Amino acid sequence: MIDVKTIRKDFLIFQNNPDLVFLDNASTTQKPQSVIDTLSHYYENYNANIHRGIYQIAEKATAAYEKTRDNVKEFIGAKDRRSIVFTKGTTESINLVANSWGGENLKPGDEVLITEMEHHSNIIPWQLICKRTGANLKYIPINEDGSLDLSDPEKYFTINTKIVCVIHQSNVFGTINPIAEIVKLAHEVGALVLVDGAQSTPHHKVNVSELNCDFFAFSGHKMLGPTGVGVLYAKPELLEAMHPFLGGGEMIRKVTMEESTWNDIPWKFEAGTPNIAQVIGLGSAIDYINKIGRENITEYETELLKYAQEKLQSIPGINIYGTVKDKGAVFSFNVENIHPHDVAHILDTYGIAIRAGHHCAQPIMKKLNIAATNRASFYIYNTLGEIDQLVNGLIKTVELFN
Numbered sequence: 235m236i237d238v239k240t241i242r243k244d245f246l247i248f249q250n251n252p253d254l255v256f257l258d259n260a261s262t263t264q265k266p267q268s269v270i271d272t273l274s275h276y277y278e279n280y281n282a283n284i285h286r287g288i289y290q291i292a293e294k295a296t297a298a299y300e301k302t303r304d305n306v307k308e309f310i311g312a313k314d315r316r317s318i319v320f321t322k323g324t325t326e327s328i329n330l331v332a333n334s335w336g337g338e339n340l341k342p343g344d345e346v347l348i349t350e351m352e353h354h355s356n357i358i359p360w361q362l363i364c365k366r367t368g369a370n371l372k373y374i375p376i377n378e379d380g381s382l383d384l385s386d387p388e389k390y391f392t393i394n395t396k397i398v399c400v401i402h403q404s405n406v407f408g409t410i411n412p413i414a415e416i417v418k419l420a421h422e423v424g425a426l427v428l429v430d431g432a433q434s435t436p437h438h439k440v441n442v443s444e445l446n447c448d449f450f451a452f453s454g455h456k457m458l459g460p461t462g463v464g465v466l467y468a469k470p471e472l473l474e475a476m477h478p479f480l481g482g483g484e485m486i487r488k489v490t491m492e493e494s495t496w497n498d499i500p501w502k503f504e505a506g507t508p509n510i511a512q513v514i515g516l517g518s519a520i521d522y523i524n525k526i527g528r529e530n531i532t533e534y535e536t537e538l539l540k541y542a543q544e545k546l547q548s549i550p551g552i553n554i555y556g557t558v559k560d561k562g563a564v565f566s567f568n569v570e571n572i573h574p575h576d577v578a579h580i581l582d583t584y585g586i587a588i589r590a591g592h593h594c595a596q597p598i599m600k601k602l603n604i605a606a607t608n609r610a611s612f613y614i615y616n617t618l619g620e621i622d623q624l625v626n627g628l629i630k631t632v633e634l635f636n
């Protein structure tokens with residue numbers, strides 16, 4: 235079980251901001267001292283470019299960077315370290331697949347299947363590539379409770395479907411989607427599957443081999459790591475067949491004035507100087523999460539979510555979005571007759587940080603016929619007491635407007 239008091243001591247931000255109640259973890263998480271120290275240690279002791287220098291600190295930097303690749307491989311249950319490509323984040327990972335795989339493999343009449351629950355990062359790259367290639371973009375609809383409507387799969391999974399791109403855990407509803415079922419439906423019609431794991435990877439045990447997905451994307455900053463680093467997992471044979479996304483240093487084998495050949499995977503997809511410190515910092519974040527244990531994280535967050543659900547439901551005029559049983563610790567809601575931005579602003583005056591807006595998921599807002607929601611999202615350092623503070627803040631907000 236999680237010892238939240240001890241955990242909070244690892245996060246200096248809470249000592250430096252004693253009144254801060256940080257409930258915007260789906261947006262980004264705070265960083266433990268071990269991750270911050272790892273970044274400083276790299277810059278203070280062995281800052282050098284990787285894969286190039288043959289002097290000692292460059293070799294040390296390269297080894298630390300590549301060690302994180304092994305760390306990530308184990309963390310997500312990949313079979314092959316060549317499957318792990320470092321990117322800037324989930325957004326870049328999906329753009330890489332849309333451009334490199336989609337640009338090469340999609341043609342007019344093909345279908346890209348996504349869902350109405352996607353973050354813009356898993357919509358826009360597909361809209362762009364569909365426009366470029368003449369492929370069609372189709373959406374699996376969602377139900378009122380925030381679940382996917384998979385009642386009529388033949389309507390969506392067809393012989394024209396070439397790739398299915400689906401969010402693992404919704405950043406608005408918290409819904410955890412049935413990826414194994416979706417992978418099965420997609421593979422039956424010969425389509426690939428890309429999973430957006432930005433919201434699942436920080437909170438649950440993820441095993442890409444068991445899921446049998448073809449691509450999996452996530453961001454370091456949502457799982458205690460630095461900004462500017464993320465991962466694309468892909469089956470090696472897919473990466474081998476795909477063209478490079480970005481061209482430049484390190485991704486080549488031989489360059490002539492006329493043409494070039496490419497480095498081995500995964501480096502074929504890591505052009506230029508990567509975010510070295512951030513990648514090494516991600517390794518440290520994974521170590522921290524492993525020390526706590528992901529089953530413990532899921533268990534603790536479920537407790538937080540249950541407590542929040544019970545407490546928040548009792549506030550008059552509250553509407554909760556995303557009521558499925560299988561969900562992560564993300565809580566979207568509105569308060570009757572009070573704009574979400576006003577709610578978030580008033581809560582901020584009590585030191586409570588939540589997010590208000592469309593959460594980069596405008597198709598969901600359209601489906602629910604609302605402009606925005608409030609969203610509280612939890613992580614390992616949040617406490618039941620902070621949920622009480624949120625509830626008290628909301629009660630005061632309601633009183634203020636009545």
Ligand code: C6P
Pocket residue numbers: 260261262322323324325326353355356401403404405430432433453589593594
């Ligand atoms: N969602 C939120 O507050 P990047 O920016 O590349 O690290 O992650 C993008 C992204 C992709 N998919 C999902 C499911 C996400 O939730 C996000 C980021 C943040 O919900 C910022 S909008």
